[in-house]
Amino acid sequence: MSESRLREISLTVNGARQTIRALPMERLLDVLRERLLLTGTKEGCGEGECGSCSVLMNGSLVNSCLVPLLQAEGAEVTTIEGLAPGAQLNSLQRAFLDFGGAQCGICTPGMIMAASHLLGKKPRPTPDEIKEGLAGNLCRCTGYAQICDAVAAAARGDAG
Amino acid sequence: MTTERIIGVSVPRKEGRDKVTGQAQYIDDLSFPGMLHGVTVRSTIPRGKIRNITFGPGIEWNEFVIVSAKDIPGKNCVTLIVDDQPCLVDGVVNHPEEPILLLAHPNRHALHQAVAAVAMEYDPLPAIFTIDESERKTQIVWGADNTFKTFLVEKGNVDSVWEQADHIVEAEYTTGAQEQLYIENNGMIASFDATSGITVWGSLQCPYYVHKALMKLCNLPENKVRVVQTETGGAFGGKEEYPSMIACHAALLAIKSGKPVKIMYDRMEDMTATTKRHPSRTRHRTAVSSDGRILGGEIEFVVDGGAYATLSSVVLSRGTIHAGGAYYWPNIRIRAKAVATNAPPHGAFRGFGAPQSLFALERHMDRIAEVVGLSPVEIRRRNFLKTGQTTSTEQIIHEPIDMDQLLGRGLELADYRAKKEQFQKANKTGRRKKGIGIATFLHGAGFTGSGERYLASQVRVEGLADGRVRVLVSSTEFGQGTKTVLCQIAAEELNLPYDLVEIAQPDTDQVPNSGPTVASRTVMVVGKLVQSAAFGLRQTLLAAGLTEEYSAKEFLAACSRYVAQHGELKSWARYEPPPGIFWDDEKYRGEAYAAYAWAVYIAEVTVDLATYGVTVDDFVALQEVGKVLHPLLARGQITGGVAQGIGFALYEKVVWQQGRMANGQMTNYIMPTSADLPAIRVYFEELGNEHGAFGAKGIGELPMDGPAPAIVNAIADALGAPFDSIPLLPEDIFLKLTGQLRPEGSLVPEGVR
Numbered sequence: 001m002s003e004s005r006l007r008e009i010s011l012t013v014n015g016a017r018q019t020i021r022a023l024p025m026e027r028l029l030d031v032l033r034e035r036l037l038l039t040g041t042k043e044g045c046g047e048g049e050c051g052s053c054s055v056l057m058n059g060s061l062v063n064s065c066l067v068p069l070l071q072a073e074g075a076e077v078t079t080i081e082g083l084a085p086g087a088q089l090n091s092l093q094r095a096f097l098d099f100g101g102a103q104c105g106i107c108t109p110g111m112i113m114a115a116s117h118l119l120g121k122k123p124r125p126t127p128d129e130i131k132e133g134l135a136g137n138l139c140r141c142t143g144y145a146q147i148c149d150a151v152a153a154a155a156r157g158d159a160g
Numbered sequence: 161m162t163t164e165r166i167i168g169v170s171v172p173r174k175e176g177r178d179k180v181t182g183q184a185q186y187i188d189d190l191s192f193p194g195m196l197h198g199v200t201v202r203s204t205i206p207r208g209k210i211r212n213i214t215f216g217p218g219i220e221w222n223e224f225v226i227v228s229a230k231d232i233p234g235k236n237c238v239t240l241i242v243d244d245q246p247c248l249v250d251g252v253v254n255h256p257e258e259p260i261l262l263l264a265h266p267n268r269h270a271l272h273q274a275v276a277a278v279a280m281e282y283d284p285l286p287a288i289f290t291i292d293e294s295e296r297k298t299q300i301v302w303g304a305d306n307t308f309k310t311f312l313v314e315k316g317n318v319d320s321v322w323e324q325a326d327h328i329v330e331a332e333y334t335t336g337a338q339e340q341l342y343i344e345n346n347g348m349i350a351s352f353d354a355t356s357g358i359t360v361w362g363s364l365q366c367p368y369y370v371h372k373a374l375m376k377l378c379n380l381p382e383n384k385v386r387v388v389q390t391e392t393g394g395a396f397g398g399k400e401e402y403p404s405m406i407a408c409h410a411a412l413l414a415i416k417s418g419k420p421v422k423i424m425y426d427r428m429e430d431m432t433a434t435t436k437r438h439p440s441r442t443r444h445r446t447a448v449s450s451d452g453r454i455l456g457g458e459i460e461f462v463v464d465g466g467a468y469a470t471l472s473s474v475v476l477s478r479g480t481i482h483a484g485g486a487y488y489w490p491n492i493r494i495r496a497k498a499v500a501t502n503a504p505p506h507g508a509f510r511g512f513g514a515p516q517s518l519f520a521l522e523r524h525m526d527r528i529a530e531v532v533g534l535s536p537v538e539i540r541r542r543n544f545l546k547t548g549q550t551t552s553t554e555q556i557i558h559e560p561i562d563m564d565q566l567l568g569r570g571l572e573l574a575d576y577r578a579k580k581e582q583f584q585k586a587n588k589t590g591r592r593k594k595g596i597g598i599a600t601f602l603h604g605a606g607f608t609g610s611g612e613r614y615l616a617s618q619v620r621v622e623g624l625a626d627g628r629v630r631v632l633v634s635s636t637e638f639g640q641g642t643k644t645v646l647c648q649i650a651a652e653e654l655n656l657p658y659d660l661v662e663i664a665q666p667d668t669d670q671v672p673n674s675g676p677t678v679a680s681r682t683v684m685v686v687g688k689l690v691q692s693a694a695f696g697l698r699q700t701l702l703a704a705g706l707t708e709e710y711s712a713k714e715f716l717a718a719c720s721r722y723v724a725q726h727g728e729l730k731s732w733a734r735y736e737p738p739p740g741i742f743w744d745d746e747k748y749r750g751e752a753y754a755a756y757a758w759a760v761y762i763a764e765v766t767v768d769l770a771t772y773g774v775t776v777d778d779f780v781a782l783q784e785v786g787k788v789l790h791p792l793l794a795r796g797q798i799t800g801g802v803a804q805g806i807g808f809a810l811y812e813k814v815v816w817q818q819g820r821m822a823n824g825q826m827t828n829y830i831m832p833t834s835a836d837l838p839a840i841r842v843y844f845e846e847l848g849n850e851h852g853a854f855g856a857k858g859i860g861e862l863p864m865d866g867p868a869p870a871i872v873n874a875i876a877d878a879l880g881a882p883f884d885s886i887p888l889l890p891e892d893i894f895l896k897l898t899g900q901l902r903p904e905g906s907l908v909p910e911g912v913r
Contacts, residue, residue, distance in 0.1 A: 039189035040182020042393070044343045045427040049826035052343055080182035093180040097172060100792040103800065104639030105179030106186060106344040106393025135835035138826070140341050140394050141639040143803030144834040146796050 011072045013038070014082030024070035028062075029053045031069050032079060040080035040109045044138070051137030054110035054117075055079050061117040061136075080109035083116065092116055092154045101150035103141035111137045115151045124155055166652045167854045170792035174643040174663065175391070184391045187347040187363045192420040195349070196225065197268035198413045199423070201261040201278050202433060203253040206287035206502040206819035207301065210251060210260065216277035224274060225417040227262040232412065234379030238405050239372055244302075245468035245505065247377055247408045253282065254301065255467035255504045256820035257433035259405070264413045264421050287502035289819050291441050291464050294499040301467070302500030308465050309473035309498045311480045313748045315552055316491030321456035325447035329528045333444070333520035334885045335868075337464075337814040338437035338807070339821075340509050341831050342638075344393020346402060346434060347424040350410035357384025358411050363392045364403035366676035367634045367666045373404035374411055389666040392638035396804070397508030399638070400678055401470055402434045431824035435507025436814060438463035438475055438498075442483070442520030452532045452542045456491030459483045461517050465498040466505035472498040475506075477608050478679075479513025481752045482865075484552035485521045486563055486602045487543040492552045503819040508678060510804065511864035514603060522599040522869030523884060526876065536873065537576070540567060540600050553752045559847060561758050566784060566845065567600055570760035573843060574780040579764060580877075587878065591769040594777075595878025599761045599870040604753025605858025606681040609743035612754070616735050618672040619686060621650055621693040623729030627716030629654060629697070631663040631690055633674040635682045639800075640860055641793035642682050648789060649687045649853045653694035656712055672732070680858025683789060684755065687853030689733040696731035738851060754851040757859060759783035761802075761866030764838075765874040772890035772897075774810055774875060776838045783862060784845040787855030791844075794859055798842045801863025807831045809868035813887045 010019045013036060020035055032038045032055070041064055044052035048063040055064045056078040084090040092112050095101065102108040111134065118125060118133035125133060130148045139147060178184040215221050229236050229250035236250055237243040249260045263274050286299050293299075294306045302308065322328060348362035357380050364370055367387045374385045387407070392399065406423055413421040425433075446457035461483050465472030480496040529539035544563035550556050571577065576596060583594040606612055620632040631650050637643045647661040654661070664670055674686045702708065706718040722729045743750035764778040781798050788794045811830045815822040823829045848855035872883050881896060 033189075038182075039185070042186070042344070043188065044345070045826040047427070047825060047827060050343060084181070087177075087181075089177070089180065096180045097176045100170075100173075100796045102173070102176055102179040103641075103796055104342070104344070104392065104394040105175070105184050106342075108179050109182040112180065131834040131837075135833045138343060138831060138833060140343055140396070140804070140831065141800045142796055143799035143801075143832075143840055144837060145799040145840055146792070148834065 009069050009073050011075045011077055013077045014079060020069065022069055024068060026069045027065055028067040028069055028072050029064040032064060038079050038081050042106055042109060044106070049138070050107070051114060052107050052110040054113040054137060056113060056117060061114055080112060083112070091157070092119070092151070095150040095154035099150035099153055100146035101142070107137060107139045111139060111147060115154070118151065119155055125151070127152065166648050166658050167787070167789050168791070170790055171644065171648060171658045173641060174647060175637060186344055186393050187349060187361060187390045188424050190349060190361065190390065192349065192351065195420040195422055196264040196266055196413065196417055197271060198262055198264040198410055198421045199271040199275055200259045200409060201263065201275050203249065203256055203258040203260055204280065205253060205282050205284055206256050208253050208282040208284035210249065210253065210280060211283050212281040213261070214279045216279055219274050219277045223265060225264040225413055227412045227416050231416055232377060233415065234377050237376065238408060239376045240369070240401055240404070240470055241473060242469040245470060247405065255502050256818065257504055259409065262409050262413050264417055287819060289501050289503060289816060291439070291462050291499055294464070294501050301502055306500045307497060308469045308500060309476055311477060311494070311496040311748050313480060313492065313494040313552055315489065315554055316456065318456045318458055318491045318493040321447040321491050325455055326450035327448045327531050328445065329448060329524070329531050330445045331524060331527055331884060333442045333523055335440045335516045335519050336887050337439045337506065338509060338812050339431055339814060339829060340396040340398030340436070342394025342396060342398055345425045345427055345430040346399065346406055347422065348403065348406045348410040349420055349422045350407065350414040351420040352411065352414040352418070357386070358414065359386040359388065360407045360411060361388045361390050362403055362407060363399060364389055365395045365399045365636050365638060365678060367636065367668050368673045369401065369676055370404045370407045371668045373408055377408045378411055378415065387668045389636050392636060395638040396510045397512065397678065398435060400508040400676065402507065427826060428824045431829065432821045433504060435470070435505055437509035438465060438472065438506040438513065438516065440479070440516035442517055444520060444524045446524065446528060448528055448532055450532070452534045452539050454487060454489055454543050457489060459492070459494045461494060461496040463498050463513065463516065464501050464503070464506060466501060466503040468505045470505040471507050474608070475508065475513040477513070479517040481553055481604065481608060482514035483517040483521060485518055486545055486600055486758060488545045488549045489552050494552060501819065503816065510801065511861045512679065514861065515808065515864045515868065518601050518865045519868045519886060522601065523872060526873050527882060536598055537567065537571065551752065554749050555751045561784060561847065563600060563758060566758060566782060567760050570762055570780055570782040573782060573841065574762035574764070574778065576762060583878070593767045593769060593878040594765065595874040595876070596762065596764045597870045597873025597877055599866040599873065600759070601865050602756040602758050603680070603862040603865055605755050605757060606685050606753055607679055608752055609750065610745060612685060612735055613737045615675040617675040617686060617689060618732060618734045619674045619689040619693050620672050621690060621697050621731045623697060623719040623723050625720060625723050627720035629656065629661045629719070631661065632671040633686055633690065634666050634668070634671050635674050635686045636666050636677045640682070640797060641790060642677065644793065645683050645789050646687060646690050649690050650694040652854065653691045654698055654715070656715060660712060660716070680860040680862070683856045684849070684852035684858045685735065687856060688851065689735060691853045693731045693733035696733065697729065700729065700731060755786065755849045755857045757783055757785045757857045757862045759862055759866055761870045763867065763870040763874045765871060765878060767875060767878050767893065772894045776806055776871060779838050779840045780843070781840060781863060781866070782843040784847050785859045785862065786849035786852055786857035787846050788844050789854060789856050794844065795842045797859050798863045799840045802840045802867050803832050803837055805864050805867025806837065806871065809871040809886050810888060813889060
């Protein structure tokens with residue numbers, strides 16, 4: 001890695017300002033996981049298909065494996081670690097726990113971020129809107145039924 | 161023990177909070193000081209001899225640790241059943257993506273270029289890629305005759321039935337390879353030092369399989385090898401055997417470098433190099449009476465095992481035993497065979513051979529119905545196995561299963577009769593054809609035949625200094641809920657709140673060998689042992705003065721006091737075969753499984769004749785699985801399995817080019833998304849099971865068996881044409897219909913042909 005190509009890039013992650021000296025094309029995913037040690041964001045495919053690396057960037061849902069760090073300059077990024085303070089759970093996390101939305105758990109952080117984004121846009125989604133809203137996030141364990149149950153429950157305010 | 165308080169209740173998942181907060185630590189989330197990153201250099205040809213390896217220019221090779229077969233301290237094999245699979249190629253390549261060299265470097269970004277700079281020169285050998293080619297033996301690529309294993313099951317006298325038959329129904333069915341596609345790719349970290357030996361952390365199902373493989377490869381004694389399972393992001397059988405290979409690779413790099421080494425596969429490496437479901441071919445020839453009773457049949461079941469033996473013999477075994485399904489065969493002959501090809505070895509995937517042979521059988525039942533002139537419902541009713549009758553291995557069914565009643569309930573739940581009638585009318589016009597199909601089947605839980613006896617699994621339940629209880633097993637959690645349910649079982653048996661029972665992370669230095677986490681055996685077999693060990697622990701405390709009607713507080717005090725006085729409180733249980741179990745490994749006859757789960761699955765589909773796309777509109781999954789210990793987890797197993805079954809039927813096609821998967825990406829190997837799936841309606845019946853913890857049976861694999869045949873039966877119903885191969889993609893339906901229908905055929909709209 002040649003030193004001359006490194007740049008200082010600043011962004012806000014989970015409310016904290018971060019300045020990172022990195023290659024501009026470094027993946028946001030790697031910056032989050034390897035430099036900021038926010039390993040809740042997972043890599044499943046590395047090509048934007050599975051959604052395991054989903055985070056919110058300026059309010060939009062993005063696959064962090066497809067975002068070069070340069071593009072995140074000045075951005076507000078929220079990861080799974082930023083949803084609830086400390087050991088607390090937000091309503092979606094609680095609902096995933098109560099309704100069986102997490103099995104192996106590897107897609108769960110990305111799925112919760114996608115659900116969070118969906119509920120931000122549509123606080124009362126229909127079942128079809130939930131399915132559509134989560135269709136960019138693959139889960140191999142659940143068949144999605146209990147994930148959709150969890151999102152619906154969180155939207156109703158039924159979780160724990 | 162009074163009433164059950166925890167069993168049957170959906171208590172919170174033990175590791176659930178860590179999973180929903182992103183705190184759960186998977187292998188790629190771990191990093192050790194000074195750790196190197198390892199990578200595998202693989203073959204690019206299906207078969208041949210390596211003539212020369214050159215390390216090309218432009219790479220600082222002195223910065224790399226390089227391992228080849230000659231660096232292996234022990235035996236160059238990945239130990240499993242037959243020691244035929246090398247850990248690293250030593251001269252001869254037998255499949256694409258076969259590991260040849262290992263490289264490690266402190267910077268993982270340096271690996272890709274280095275792999276590309278290694279040039280292999282080969283003397284290619286002719287290769288074979290299909291069951292047919294393997295059977296023709298134009299090339300012998302394994303053993304004397306390309307055959308890993310054969311089985312012959314014979315019951316009655318099949319040769320006598322053909323003359324009495326009113327109908328003889330013959331057909332051939334095939335199923336394709338299927339990728340497990342767990343969302344967490346395979347990964348391992350190994351570290352080595354001369355005093356403690358080798359330690360491996362990783363994503364895996366079977367810690368003691370990896371342990372055994374490392375001992376042989378590294379030539380180390382039992383106590384110098386330690387395997388620790390990290391949180392595992394899905395497995396489905398795909399992390400049963402291949403993790404041993406990756407652990408061996410990481411260990412070799414760690415030994416040579418003296419540093420911890422992480423090997424983390426990317427998606428394409430995981431898809432192209434590791435195991436998949438065995439492709440299969442099943443031929444049925446069945447003698448049937450005019451009133452639709454099966455008089456007897458011959459079944460030939462063949463699976464493609466790929467280049468090495470791995471688990472093919474046991475996959476074949478389960479597929480063979482399930483080939484006769486949930487029906488009574490007075491006479492049957494099943495010939496089964498696992499053959500070699502030059503593809504990466506196929507391996508374990510949920511269902512383990514049964515989804516393949518049951519797809520064939522359940523399609524065949526619909527074909528028989530058509531020939532005889534009965535409905536798919538009636539043909540099944542007339543042939544269901546009943547209590548007291550025998551399976552094809554002559555196992556007497558003792559449980560009071562009533563498949564007729566189960567089917568009746570399933571039909572009601574699906575509103576089958578009304579829909580069937582409605583679809584038949586509606587399908588006369590329009591381009592969207594609707595159909596409804598059923599599959600009725602069974603799935604045996606636990607290891608086959610004498611398997612559990614050979615495993616002789618052990619578990620331990622121990623009291624802790626603070627009075628709480630810990631369960632120690634090698635059974636792993638990878639989404640199914642192992643940790644939760646085993647703690648529930650111990651808590652129930654000990655009459656303690658669930659929160660006072662914890663479970664150890666599988667670590668071969670800590671936990672006894674309770675066998676591999678496979679074969680739907682964890683809750684039924686290991687759970688029963690946990691129940692037994694918990695009972696023993698309770699008896700010890702009662703003998704030490706704890707009163708019979710203890711409160712949790714009294715238990716904690718007694719347990720804590722016992723540990724303080726004696727230093728420890730440990731209770732063990734070891735598997736003992738139930739009395740009266742008989743299995744003949746030679747003749748493949750006897751009690752194949754301690755218990756079967758039974759199911760009726762009904763699928764409703766629409767086929768759009770403009771696109772030939774199929775949508776599954778409704779899916780009823782009704783099953784008898786003994787006692788449901790945790791309703792939420794049980795339902796999650798069924799919906800997840802059905803989703804994989806829908807993928808197996810309609811979406812998931814492995815495209816092979818010269819033995820290599822050509823579509824090894826999530827972009828071009830398509831699994832169902834949330835938008836692709838119907839409401840999967842799950843229903844249970846609970847007959848109980850004396851062999852399982854609190855009456856449980858195995859449940860994990862069952863839901864993989866039924867969806868594909870139910871869906872393909874529904875498509876056949878919608879289109880009035882038979883389909884005998886999966887995956888069944890729109891182009892396959894198009895070809896079948898346009899190839900088969902006369903030009904005036906009404907199914908295909910004008911302009912499409």
